[in-house]
Amino acid sequence: xxxxxxxxxxxxxxxxxxxxxxxxxxxxxxxxxxxxxxxxxxxxxxxxxxxxxxxxxxxxxxxxxxxxxxxxxxxxxxxxxxxxxxxxxxxxxxxxxxxxxxxxxxxxxxxxxxxxxxxxxxxxxxxxxxxxxxxxxxxxxxxxxxxxxxxxxxxxxxxxxxxxxxxxxxxxxxxxxxxxxxxxxxxxxxxxxxxxxxxxxxxxxxxxxxxxxxxxxxxxxxxxxxxxxxxxxxxxxxxxxxxxxxxxxxxxxxxxxxx
DNA sequence: AGCGATGTTCGCCG
DNA sequence: TCGGCGAACATCGC
Numbered sequence: 001x002x003x004x005x006x007x008x009x010x011x012x013x014x015x016x017x018x019x020x021x022x023x024x025x026x027x028x029x030x031x032x033x034x035x036x037x038x039x040x041x042x043x044x045x046x047x048x049x050x051x052x053x054x055x056x057x058x059x060x061x062x063x064x065x066x067x068x069x070x071x072x073x074x075x076x077x078x079x080x081x082x083x084x085x086x087x088x089x090x091x092x093x094x095x096x097x098x099x100x101x102x103x104x105x106x107x108x109x110x111x112x113x114x115x116x117x118x119x120x121x122x123x124x125x126x127x128x129x130x131x132x133x134x135x136x137x138x139x140x141x142x143x144x145x146x147x148x149x150x151x152x153x154x155x156x157x158x159x160x161x162x163x164x165x166x167x168x169x170x171x172x173x174x175x176x177x178x179x180x181x182x183x184x185x186x187x188x189x190x191x192x193x194x195x196x197x198x199x200x201x202x203x204x205x206x207x208x209x210x211x212x213x214x215x216x217x218x219x220x221x222x223x224x225x226x227x228x229x230x231x232x233x234x235x236x237x238x239x240x241x242x243x244x245x246x247x248x249x250x251x252x253x254x255x256x257x258x259x
Numbered sequence: 260a261g262c263g264a265t266g267t268t269c270g271c272c273g
Numbered sequence: 274t275c276g277g278c279g280a281a282c283a284t285c286g287c
Contacts (some may be wrong), residue, residue, distance in 0.1 A: 150276070
């Protein structure tokens, strides 16, 4: 699930339910995704209040007054608020119990994902060499970043050090909407094509954030619902093809997305 | 019942 | 140095 739009919806869910809640207790059902010493983690978080939230790429940071709780959801993570112990979601890995008696669970079906405390956000982002957030990056910065690259379009979009937040599914959608082939080389794009790529990146992400948060239908004309099996292109009716790029399986429409 | 999966990281190769 | 590629991580679902 979690690419930028999903993580943004987790942030929204967090803000609606858990912001300004005091953490009374922490229940670690499975410490696998906890990437630091358990006792240090408990010490850093027990008795603190969730003061703020910030999404950066696919990361969610929760301000504790002193330091931040870092959440990365891997391929199958989720965040779920619940009211009583009997409603604990399946695959809960770490659960925060609030002063109010309610709970927030970090869910992870598989064990990919990351939970830890970081002292300084900007330092962490710098250390990880994360690029600008894909939803907030300016046209100018996007052009500047992308012009330095020589990789395939799909690879460039998914590279977190170039811009941060796009994964396999949304890179497919962006390229489909931009009518560009996933394996086209990014240094072959003209300026106006590069601007088109920026516009589509922004529009797809913006639309998707809104859609995921409001739990709306996927818009007509999107590729996403047709990623499975031998589906047909929602715009021209041709058969969608599967293509391995950057060791991930992508989908595209050959007639709509020429090299 | 084997394969693939929304992510990241590392090592190897051209 | 950059970029592509594959594997590994662990487990669930089709």
